[in-house]
Amino acid sequence: MPSWNRCRSYTEDPSAAVRDLCHGLAVGAVFWPLVIGHAVLAKVPTYVSINTSITSPFVYMALGSLPLLSVQSGSTAALCLGELVAAREAGEAGLADDAAAAAANLASMMAVLVGAMHFAMGIFDLAAVVELFSQPLLRARTGAAALVVMLAQAEVLFDVFLDEKPTSPLLRFGKTCLQLPKQVHWPTFLLSICLLVALILCKMLGWCASGKSPNTNTSRSCRNKAISCCLQSFRVICRLLHSSGNLIVLAVATVVSWHLDGIGPLDGFEEPSARWAFSGWTWQLMSSALPTAVLTAFLSLGSHLTVAQRVRRPQDPWQPRRELLALGASSLAASTLGGMPVMANLAVCQALRSGTGFFATLGSILGHLGAFYLVAKLRLMIPRCAVSVILLVEFAPLLSSLPSELRHLYRQAQSARYGAQSSTLGFLVASDLGIYLMAFLSPLLFGIVNGSMVAILFQVVVSMSRFAGPGYVKIGRVPGTASYDELGPGSAACPIPKISITRPMGPRWFGNAAANTRAARAERRKQKQEILVAIADWRMVPFLDETALAHYKDSWSKVDVKVLVTNACGNVRRQIQESGLAEILQQPEETLADLHAAVLWAEEHVRQVEMSRTVIGLSERVGTTLED
Template structure:
């Protein structure tokens, strides 16, 4: 127990070092005061620790959500501050996640396929880095898309001193990463901020460079978010997108690390933990939060053993807030922008695009389309394209069931696709294998596919009397699939052919027997495909009574 606490304490201290500059930077990226990021890194962590399930999810402000928050808050009505909008947004995100947990909608994580998620993350990474270029140049230019940002930046001009600070900061951060010391690389952002604050406060080196400025007293502003119904309604669509992205990305991070550690993550518990964290953020002056990949990896590598590590992170953040309130006013904004650029670009990779293109071009195109939408349109449009594209690809893949004509591998009882293997086929029986469940998305094409195989068998092997379908890969048959089997039976009967099944899985067989389908259509059933093939040679057909035990296969 003592060793666990020590490991969690060390992990908490290490992650707090990274979270301090990230909290400030991502709040600024979202268009919010820097202290908002610090507030979002305190009590929300305790809420997740109480209700979540991952011991290594580094919760807090994250870059992708910061970009989404910035776009959501860009159209606030006059008189509504960005801070007030962020509190409402966090409350709505927490409420939507809580509703999803109540309705057990943790399957929502499957709405974004991996290509869509990676395309979004890479697009957001590039857009985040691009959004910091004006800050590095000493300009106040902004833009929600890459062309708009580029135009605004070109018109705003450059302040050489700001650029010098930003380039120097980026260079030092990159050097720290190449130094070969993990400890130095982790501490470098914090050391850089401290050094920059010291130079700015004690020397004239940063005169004329935009600074964070005086912060209000860093005390948690416990209060309800605005109850303006019109504001809540306006931000609700953005909150739904932020909630979806927060859950999907956080679950992806926690599950990938859980696999490495041999642990189990509960998606329902993750929903509850994220919901509680965002609700608490809305009550304590914060912003929407989610799991960060970089901080989660750091928690894992630092030896975190339980969610107590997040409690310690919050504790160290509280100490930092008390100690850094004064010096933060002197922090040059180009240095803060440099920490964002280096941090986010470190996670960008073009390898995913190459791999997806080589493996499945349609998914590679989806990944590229989502990235382009983030850069050229909006994060909301990109998420919509990702969700719709993922569903469309799923429907396209299952629109026609894959049915393979199979034959016996010589000298064995194994049956394989004749297009891939040298196999033996008997003239009197067409051996087929259905490679997926029969459901409404693909059932309509079943009869046409099977009859095409029957014609090919006649042309190459001989005149068949039976069609024996290997059903082992079929996990489910819905009503549409059952109707398709009935139509197939009628089509084969018209051709003078019998329909027979082999290796039907128990749950599927139970459903067929529940409606008396096999008896009604006189469909023979075999325990193994080889048995079914051999039955024709000996003119043997099993009775259904031989297969009465439910769930036998």
């Protein structure tokens, strides 16, 4: 159902709609070059990415759950589509006659396949499939995609043409470097270097000016008000340069290309218009593209949900099933107008996050549309090297967290090693660090599609082999003692009223944490007994991986019962403190290590809750009697 209630955010402050619209127009005017970059990555005509970024956001605005999420062309879907287009061009000579039209048809077919998969997953409520991907795999895939994009720009920045183009990004980059002494086009190379330096300076000036402005007292104490005003003006100019750096680079490159020969322009930059792109489809073509479409659907869904979680504000609603329906419908709508598969765009969404409601997203669409029409009307010949420079600078920050990620995962793998039977090297390979390295390196060696398949298969193998014993048992207390045992036939233990004790069997990781939580809650609901305190006995849990910690932090912050963790070993207690889970649990230190202490604390908590209910009920009855 369309979320018309989003308009309520503007009822209290109608001027917010105008501010959001203006803010969105500015964002759309600044970030439209990324849309062109996605077309370059996908190896499709520019109108394919343009039509995608104009039509799909309207569908998401009507069906999606987040008001400030911009759904358009994305790097993950573009890279997968680009590899498929390159493979089809290399494998079939028939595509050479009209390569642009064939690539556009292939993009629309991929949009239909990916959109149908997302829509079907939404109908059957299969949003939980994202839990199959561990956090290290998702984070590493993002960094790998960024590096693949950056390596691919070498050919354009140096204007080098390769007769044979390997599917491996690293091998292709190496062959490009070997061809530099023979084929480098110096005007293009020098222009690329100048544009790169200029754009980096614009971004750095914006970062330097992002600090807080001087406070009022400092300004008043300043002897020379003119200096203070100049500083404020400098900050404003720096922020403008930071936000409009992409446009400056495009403008400079366009002007310079008029006076230099041999600067390659973008092909087929036309006005946005609907394209009927369903011709030439065959069952053979669809079946050959289906494996890539399946992988694109899963990767773009993971990227979409990751972006949504990063830009989502506390007051924003969140409905994963609705997100799947909106994502699938957006791709299907884009396909009818000659578009490509869609996903959330991180850069645009982060820029729109300061808005109030959906008028910011609407303004972004209009900003994109106006920029595309203006460039097409003026018939500007945008150099390809300028778009490559923008892609290089936009994706480079995604690699900044790589060293810290590796150090963190290595320390975690070292502390998580338990048991003398497993070697250090073997445990490192079967840890989060091994998954991260495999997910990061395999796309660089085999390409996005094949590399992602290798990383996913490696994760499946690890999840099947490294840990045993997922599941849990129910624990009760032996009457009249401080002893506890599993509940069941032959056991003297009995359940404790309004207290649930579960003991997970084995480590908590991305393959069992969420599943066991859902199973335990479903069992409690089935028993129809009131539970006020849930105790997790982690006697059998030697460590938790990153995905399990993230799951428990998110899950336990929303439950309506008091959660306690007990019988935790020293390593788990350290993880609880460092991850911030202790701030959510808010339990005494002694209860973390002793089950009986946790039960005594839980019984006291139950008594306090019952007493508060009694007092409230008594006061209500007394008030009713006095009124009578």
